[in-house]
Amino acid sequence: MHRRSLAPKAGMIFAYDEPQTGGFWMKNTLIPLDIAFYNARGRIVRILRMQPCREDPCPIYFPDAAYRGALEVNAGSFRRWGIERGDRIVVRGATRTG
Numbered sequence: 001m002h003r004r005s006l007a008p009k010a011g012m013i014f015a016y017d018e019p020q021t022g023g024f025w026m027k028n029t030l031i032p033l034d035i036a037f038y039n040a041r042g043r044i045v046r047i048l049r050m051q052p053c054r055e056d057p058c059p060i061y062f063p064d065a066a067y068r069g070a071l072e073v074n075a076g077s078f079r080r081w082g083i084e085r086g087d088r089i090v091v092r093g094a095t096r097t098g
Contacts, residue, residue, distance in 0.1 A: 001028040011073040013091055020067055023060035026053040032075035037063035042088045047078055 024035060029052050037046045046063040050072075053059065063070075071089055078084070 015069040023062035037067035
């Protein structure tokens with residue numbers, strides 16, 4: 001939240017011990033982000049573009065599938081990198097949030 005920029009190859013990972021179905025929102029996020037939701041095998045089940053939101057009510061971005069983690073990066077990064085649904089995300093050394 002409140003970030004004005006994100007390095008070109010940086011991101012934030014959200015890793016969970018149990019399957020999740022809830023959505024993400026962009027309250028007080030100042031830059032557009034893409035989010036890739038992935039399953040227990042690391043396969044991307046959905047990629048969404050999320051827009052900044054400064055005031056309630058902010059939209060909630062649901063993957064419409066169970067997931068075990070999510071990776072947020074600068075908007076357009078997954079497209080530029082050629083990453084799409086079905087590709088695999090490998091997380092090393094992440095701290096679990098749930």
